[in-house]
Amino acid sequence: MKDHQMKLALVGIGGYGRNHARTIAGLQQDGLAQCVAYADVRLDANPDVCETLSGLGAASYTDYKEMLERHPEVDIVVVSTPIPLHVPMCTHIMEAGFHVLLEKPPAVTIQDMNAIADVQRRTGKRCQVDFQNTSGRAFRELLRMLDGGAVGRLQRVTGVGLWKRTWAYYQRTPWAGKLIHGGAYVLDGTVNNALSHLLNNCLIAAGSGRIPAAVPVAAQAELYKSIDIESENTVSARVRTEGGVEVLYYTTQNHVANDTPYIVAEGDRGSIRWSYDNKLVIREHDQEPREVAYEAEDLNRNMYLNLFDAVRGEGELYCPLEACHSFVLASNGIFESARGIVRIPDAYVGTRPEGDTEAIELKDAAALITQAAEEGLLYAEAGIPWATATPVFDLTGYTRFELFREGASPS
Structure with missing residues (x-):
């Protein structure tokens, strides 16, 4: 060789x-x-x-x-x-x-x-x-544009992920849908696993690619489950970063299909929408929106090649360990704020056959979640009937996560 x-x-x-x-x-x-x-x-x-x-x-x-x-x-x-x-x-x-x-x-x-x-x-x-998902050309371009002031002063980053999951998904491994497995934290759900890419990219975008600006200082979140699992499968969250940007995160695994997750970064002079399919939609102040579509990429291969370069001293990592500190801090803050997983009443949940298993569907999920995201509201703030309000959790000086600790106090 x-x-x-x-x-x-x-x-x-x-x-x-x-x-x-x-x-x-x-x-x-x-x-x-x-x-x-x-x-x-x-x-x-x-x-x-x-x-x-x-x-x-x-x-x-x-x-x-x-x-x-x-x-x-x-x-x-x-x-x-x-x-x-x-x-x-x-x-x-x-x-x-x-x-x-x-x-x-x-x-x-x-x-x-x-x-x-x-x-x-x-x-x-x-x-x-x-x-x-940090390695695609569209996302790298999004960070370059945000850092260059393409939308003016960045104010809000919103991530939306509407996916479909079946009962078989929760039977794929003993730790699926668990908060704790084998005595260790797992928090397997949309926040920490299935749609964690979305939250991670939201935070990186909130800092325009600069790690210190993306550090969360407060979180407020609502966690829901539609079936008898330990963890969540539907979420709304608001995270405030050190740089003053509001990060909003909306997910469900109870949609009728697997829609393409996306992020919208909004500033005082425009917005840019990035999606998992390697596309950007750029809306600059007083101009018609324009779409930039990049060719499909092998994102896993990109991560390897980027690491090879970094090991040789020829470049910086797309997603170094230090960049993930904000993701873990936000994830912990989300669970601390929620203080528990709320079971959505059966009246709002349905199932339908899907091969040898069943898909779980939250009624009107797309309409309810999309409207909440467009208005910048958590589900309870949007008046969704199955939603429960939660407090803000202060992450200043936060160094230890304890799941739904008794007596936890909001900021």
């Missing part, structure tokens, strides 16, 4: 790890990387992925620590394991001397986020968090 090829190891080959395996195979086929090894506690559960990776010449292991010990030549370790394992694995890997591509979220609690960030700073290892 050529010296310039990055040597990779993958931890976790099931679930989203299958996507990483495909990306790694493509990079090796193009002569850009070499898959040295892979590890999973249940290799037999994904024989096709094992066949692919072994076919690349990679050695297999059931213990990732043994893998690291046997392959010190590895440059980057990709971590695609269940959420509670991200912090201990990433910490061990960086301390063992390897750079990391870490699946999102990097951590669930702000105390764990601070701990893993301390390790990253101490070791000096690169850690790219795989919020791959």
